[in-house]
Amino acid sequence: xxxxxxxxxxxxxxxxxxxxxxxxxxxxxxxxxxxxxxxxxxxxxxxxxxxxxxxxxxxxxxxxxxxxxxxxxxxxxxxxxxxxxxxxxxxxxxxxxxxxxxxxxxxxxxxxxxxxxxxxxxxxxxxxxxxxxxxxxxxxxxxxxxxxxxxxxxxxxxxxxx
Numbered sequence: 001x002x003x004x005x006x007x008x009x010x011x012x013x014x015x016x017x018x019x020x021x022x023x024x025x026x027x028x029x030x031x032x033x034x035x036x037x038x039x040x041x042x043x044x045x046x047x048x049x050x051x052x053x054x055x056x057x058x059x060x061x062x063x064x065x066x067x068x069x070x071x072x073x074x075x076x077x078x079x080x081x082x083x084x085x086x087x088x089x090x091x092x093x094x095x096x097x098x099x100x101x102x103x104x105x106x107x108x109x110x111x112x113x114x115x116x117x118x119x120x121x122x123x124x125x126x127x128x129x130x131x132x133x134x135x136x137x138x139x140x141x142x143x144x145x146x147x148x149x150x151x152x153x154x155x156x157x158x159x160x161x162x
Contacts, residue, residue: 001097001098001113001114001115002094002095002096002097002098003057003092003093003094003095003096003097003098004092004094004095005098006057006098006114007080007083007092007094009117009124010076010079010080010083010124011080013076013119013124014075014076014077014080015075015076015077016075016076016119016120016122016123016124017072017073017074017075017076017122017123017124018073018074018075018076018079018123018124018126019073019123019124019125019126020032020061020100020102020125020126020128021125021126021127021128022100022102022107022112022128023107023128026106026107027125028061028063028102028104029063029068029070029104030067030070030071030072030073030074031063031064031067031068031069031070032061032062032063032064032073032074033061033062033063033064033074034059034060034061034074034079034082034083035060035061035062036058036059036060036101037057037058037059037060037082037083037086037090038056038057038058038059038060038101039055039056039057039090039092039093039096040055040056040057040058040096041053041055042054042055042056046135046136046137047135047136047137047140047141048136048137048139048140048141049137049140050136050137050140052136054096054097055093055096055097056096056097056098056099056111057092057093057096057097057098057099058099058100058101058111059083059098059099059100059101060100060101060102061100061101061102063104073123076124097113098114099111099112099113099114100112100114100126100128102128110130112128112129112130113128113129113130113131114126114127114128115127115128115129
């Protein structure tokens with residue numbers, strides 16, 4: 001999700017609670033705080049000696065140990081207020097990828113992509129996911145792409161094999 005898309009989504013749901021699902025069925029606890037917003041410029045060289053560059057917005061979440069047991073989640077309104085304040089201090093690159101940085105005792109700290117969201121009656125749930133690493137220069141490095149195979153529906157009526 002791009003930064004502009006995230007800000008627009010938040011602006012549409014300010015009266016709801018903001019929840020983050022870091023793994024299927026696992027939520028960042030209600031005692032989270034937005035502790036940092038990073039505006040990153042990535043300049044990279046891949047293993048095929050090709051260069052690339054892009055920008056990211058990384059929003060860091062932290063669970064406060066002094067608020068363990070808290071049950072009310074931060075409102076979308078409050079989160080958006082924090083992000084707007086950051087944007088006034090350091091403007092966002094609106095087409096940059098928005099990521100959430102998070103970790104706890106059961107989940108390694110990672111920068112997570114916002115892959116999806118659910119809008120409930122009282123909550124906005126951002127669904128996060130880790131993207132696996134990959135070779136970006138498969139052609140230059142001689143790494144074959146995984147073959148895709150079509151499964152024949154041969155045992156269906158008219159399939160021709162039964």
